[in-house]
Amino acid sequence: MGFWRRFAFGLQKWMYGRYGSDTLNIAILITYAVLYIVAQIFWLPLLAWLSMGLLLWSFFRMFSRNIAARSRENRAFCSFFQRLAAPFRRSARSIKDRQHRYYSCPKCRNTLRVPKGKGKLEITCPVCGNRFVRKS
Template sequence: MNWLRKVMNGRYGVDQLSIALLVISVILTIVGIFPKVHVFSTLAIIPMILCYLRIFSRNIRKRYEENQKFLNFWNPIRNTFKKKAERSKDKAHRLYKCPKCGKTVRVPKGKGKICITCPICKEEFIRKS
């Protein structure tokens, strides 16, 4: 294990962009195997090579900047999926949009028809919970 530390000394290492490149490479390989279209398997080599070039690079500042650009692109997408997953976990409440201002209002399920008051614009509307 000591030899690996010596090799990686002064190198950039693994980050989120490197992991994403490896995932893309694996996906392209799997897609290329099933329909027996070897173009995808051949294209899978490109992100894998880029990943290893990034991992063993000595230009740490540039690799860090590349990773930050990737995270600026990826984080809004990831947060959108996280929010949707969190909403689907809540089985005890329903979400309604206010017809006036569009604010999302959370109300408990199983109460029948209820009058919902928007906390922002104070608009009242009736919905089944």
């Protein structure tokens, strides 16, 4: 066996039962890279140390054997990020779609699409049955 194959095999064996990478880890690494670059440009040693902490955190998560806890963190992060990105996605869609308007239900945050230019409409949310009036 050549060196690289042995190396890959050993790494695989070592990673067995460990968590590995996920979306949260990639986000941590990107944040680390950005903070590190900013710290280098503006000469901020404290920020460089803080970004080091992010790097260590991502390593800790990657090599962790507590897979249940790590995937729980990842799920929490993904749903948080989706909530964060939802308004941007919604506005991007309403720019593309000129025949409809998009509203989010005030009760359950479900996105609703109504035809444009129909005046005042009473909208019924199909998910929770909540009714509200909006100008279309």
